[in-house]
Structures are given as structure tokens and as C-alpha cells.
Amino acid sequence: MKSCLLTVFDPPPRGEDYTILQALLSLDMIILFLATFCGLGSSLTALDNLGQIGESLGYPNHALASPLGSYILNVRVTGMLYDREAMKQLTARGLTRKDVKDLTCLGSQCYKLPFVILAAVTFFGALVALGLAIRTRKFYKGDIYKKFRGESHESESVMVSDSRKS
Numbered sequence: 001m002k003s004c005l006l007t008v009f010d011p012p013p014r015g016e017d018y019t020i021l022q023a024l025l026s027l028d029m030i031i032l033f034l035a036t037f038c039g040l041g042s043s044l045t046a047l048d049n050l051g052q053i054g055e056s057l058g059y060p061n062h063a064l065a066s067p068l069g070s071y072i073l074n075v076r077v078t079g080m081l082y083d084r085e086a087m088k089q090l091t092a093r094g095l096t097r098k099d100v101k102d103l104t105c106l107g108s109q110c111y112k113l114p115f116v117i118l119a120a121v122t123f124f125g126a127l128v129a130l131g132l133a134i135r136t137r138k139f140y141k142g143d144i145y146k147k148f149r150g151e152s153h154e155s156e157s158v159m160v161s162d163s164r165k166s
Contacts, residue, residue, distance in 0.1 A: 014139040031132045038125020042118040045073040056110040078114040085110050
């Protein structure tokens with residue numbers, strides 16, 4: 001049996017068992033992670049901002065709950081763009097950041113660009129998932145349960161031969 005470190009970059013044939021390191025460092029796992037990050041990250045960001053979206057559209061605060069979201073898309077993209085739009089509105093009213101406690105943006109323009117970006121990220125994630133489907137198409141067209149049937153027949157024949165010896 002080869003050392004785990006020696007086989008980490010030598011993956012088994014598709015459908016066979018990978019070691020943990022082989023799985024984590026495989027191209028398929030990286031593609032799967034990227035697709036999941038794009039899809040779930042965008043969804044969680046949208047859900048996390050429901051409270052602010054509702055407020056910007058004039059809904060009462062108690063009408064919407066906001067679950068925990070994705071940090072990168074939420075804080076670095078959506079949060080930054082929301083704050084920038086809120087500052088534009090604040091400046092248009094002749095106020096500065098020191099004049100208000102919280103930045104509040106009103107209107108649909110508050111989330112227009114962030115949702116376009118989130119849609120693009122989600123679309124990119126869908127393309128990445130499509131790439132994974134294309135990479136694994138040949139494997140799934142084949143008999144993916146073949147190795148289990150082979151093991152089953154071998155164990156049955158061992159049981160039969162053992163029972164005949166008794």
C-alpha cells in the first residue's frame with residue numbers, strides 16, 4: 001500500500017474511493033466547491049439582506065427575518081455597494097455621515113447593482129457546475145454500480161463454497 005502523501009496527486013479511476021487528501025486536492029472537488037460557493041454564496045447574501053431590502057422598499061422592520069449569509073459577497077460586495085448608494089442619498093439631502101446614526105438607503109436602486117453582480121456570480125457557478133457534469137458524463141453513462149455487483153458476487157461465491165465445506 002502506497003503512502004498517503006505519495007498518492008495524493010495520483011487519483012484513482014473515477015468511481016473508485018479517494019483518500020481524503022486526494023479528494024480535497026482533486027480538480028473535481030475544486031470545481032464542486034467553486035460551483036457551491038457561487039450558488040449558495042449568492043443565495044445566502046440575498047437572504048441575509050432581506051431586512052435591508054425590505055426597509056429600502058418601505059416594508060415594516062418586523063415583516064422580514066434575515067438569516068446568516070456569506071461574508072465575501074455580503075460584506076465586501078453587497079454591503080459596500082449599499083453603503084455607497086446610501087452615502088449618495090445622504091449627500092443629496094445635504095447631510096454627512098456624522099449627522100446620522102445608521103446609513104439607510106431608500107428605493108430599489110440600493111440593491112440594483114449588487115443583485116446584478118449576484119446573478120452573474122450565480123450564473124458563473126452554474127457554468128462551473130455544467131463543467132463538472134461534462135467532466136463526469138462518461139463515468140455516469142457507464143455502470144456506476146459495477147464494482148459493488150462484483151464484490152457482491154464474490155462474497156456470495158465465498159459463502160457458497162464455505163457452506164459446501166461444512
